[in-house]
Amino acid sequence: MLVFTLALLLIVASTTMTFVDAWIASTNTAARRISLPTTTITTALKMSAVNETMAKPRSSASLPDFGTTTIEVDKIKLEKKRRKKKADGYDTKVGMDKKEPEQKENKWRRSDLFGSSLVDQTMDELKNDKDFQSTQKRIAKVGLAGMSKEERTQRRRALDKLNVQPFAKFLTEQMNGQAKTSGEDSSAAATTSTTKTDDGSEPSSVAVAPKPKRVKPYILKRKAPTILQINIGLYCNQACGHCHVESSPLRTTEMMTAETAAQCLELLKNTPSIDTLDITGGAPELNAHFRYLVSMARVIRGKDLTIIDRCNLTVLQEPGQEDLVDFLKDQDVHVIASLPCYSAENVDTQRGGGVFERSIAALLALNEAGYGRKREESDHGSRLQLDLVYNPLGAFLPPPQEKLQVQYQEQLAENFGILFDQLYTITNMPIKRFADFLHRRGELSEYMDLLVRNFNPDTVEELMCLNTINVGWDGKIYDCDFNQQLGYNVGVDSIHRGGKTVFDIDSLDELRDIRIRTDNHCFGCTAGMGSS
């Protein structure tokens, strides 16, 4: 079957790719409905896993909510649970107050889970999830684009309540300084002028209203693209409560084809400045062309290309993926995996019943293959980098990344014997399922306030959209994965109605002069330590 699939892919690829001849082819007030320990509440240290590796240090000194969120993230609870917990022989308290050093490796090394799907369980949960069902009904009525518009209006209303300008104006004001945009300087400098009177009497002094100074808009300018991020499909075996792409097992049709994947590879080949291929989804590994994309990218650009797999961990156990760890290892793929807590209860609340135990089993399997260990310990000289991503359970910003990383390292090592390289903390973007979550709980305004209040100018030069090109499952091009989900295409003009696609260009360099499309969701990227 595999041979047949590969052969088929090669046939499709050979008809579509010009270069492929053979095997060529990712506050305080906002947190009031969350039970937090007394020291807890918001903060921001957030950063995309991609940008983090190249980001310059950012200043947090002037951010009002920085450093106040507890690093004991297992103590942070949602009052209202959205997900049921798996019971029967599954200790949801693990990672909270129990340490089981004696059994840590054996108990959690669950080879029996490999080959068993999470999809049926996810579907059962979704059937009983009233919020999910009501969102599905709304999508059926107004469509995904209509939902994006409604969300945008809700964010705008929330910002209006706070008297906050549109993002572009806010950015200009912040980057240029308040005085320049408010005109306070010039009004203070009101002058007099001497004019002749109409009847020819002595001239008198007349107050002249100052002309407001023209403020140059602060424009985000693209740099040479270094990251090609491809969202190869929205299908996922999970349906997490915060998912910004609204993935679930129901998204079966939005999957990248071999032809589109081949064109992405063509662009990779023709854009030498790209040093990172970042593959995301959904669960990207469940797209039939995932391995083709990875293998061919490695052939085309060799070992110097960093290939990232945004992995949800449980995918490693899906039927047909039993050899996925070996494939990732063989291709030296950098795995960036979501694990929003080191406690079962919090992970399952956010990501679905039983996701925690499956995630731990997956991490142990990755460790066993050499992932998450230092380079010198690796048996075949490849990097085998394993990074984890923390995102908050609710409407608050993450704790400081470095401190939380130490907490994760201790908890995961002590309770489960798990090693990893780096932890990234990211802020939930107020879009899609998380926007829905905030809106339902009446917390959108508070969350937007939190983001605005913690605007950090140091994040601006590090925004993902400056050096990343994002491609959707259908080949459409975007500034970032967030813009993709909101339908803000790159290069909308009279020719490319609906935006440019990978088939409209020969190299990603051609997108250099196209303006980045920002909007009110972008406050999520400039708060605290950055989000994108």
Ligand code: SF4
């Ligand atoms: S957050 Fe990731 S794992 Fe969860 S539903 Fe979305 S794509 Fe799937």
Ligand code: SF4
């Ligand atoms: S959400 Fe806005 S600021 Fe963030 S990466 Fe996308 S375009 Fe840039």
